[in-house]
Structure formats: C-alpha cells, structure tokens
Amino acid sequence: MAKRLLALSLIGILMIILLGGSCVHKSVEQPIGIAVEFNNHAACAYIAHTKGWFEEERLELLPVFQIYESGAVIALL
Numbered sequence: 001m002a003k004r005l006l007a008l009s010l011i012g013i014l015m016i017i018l019l020g021g022s023c024v025h026k027s028v029e030q031p032i033g034i035a036v037e038f039n040n041h042a043a044c045a046y047i048a049h050t051k052g053w054f055e056e057e058r059l060e061l062l063p064v065f066q067i068y069e070s071g072a073v074i075a076l077l
Contacts, residue, residue: 031062038069 034049036042048054054061 031060033062035068 036045
C-alpha cells in the first residue's frame with residue numbers, strides 16, 4: 001500500500017512539474033530606443049554603441065541612435 005501511494009505521489013508531482021512548466025509565459029522582446037545628449041555625460045552610451053556592447057548583451061536597439069543637443073530637448077519628446 002505504501003509503495004502504491006509513493007508511486008502515485010511521484011506521478012502526481014511529475015505531472016504538476018510538466019504542466020506547470022508549459023504555463024510559463026515568454027516575454028516578447030521589443031527594440032529599445034536610446035536618446036543621448038551631445039556631451040561627455042553620455043560617453044558611456046557612445047562607447048557602448050561604438051564597440052558593439054549593446055549587441056553583445058543581445059539588447060536589440062532601434063536602428064537610429066538618436067543624439068540631441070540638450071536634456072531639455074529630450075524631455076520635450
């Protein structure tokens with residue numbers, strides 16, 4: 001009787017794991033837009049873009065790397 005209960009319990013646990021795994025939603029990645037100021041504060045963004053670090057990290061950027069004169073212009077978007 002104990003073996004039967006153990007076997008049924010294991011089958012139940014395996015069913016829960018298999019069915020629960022199929023309910024996981026995969027997120028749909030969308031391209032990221034980047035807007036940076038034309039100054040040295042945005043140097044890290046320029047370097048990452050030039051060296052291809054965004055692509056290495058599999059960050060899908062929009063094709064246009066937008067550069068603006070000031071933060072005020074970006075805020076008005």
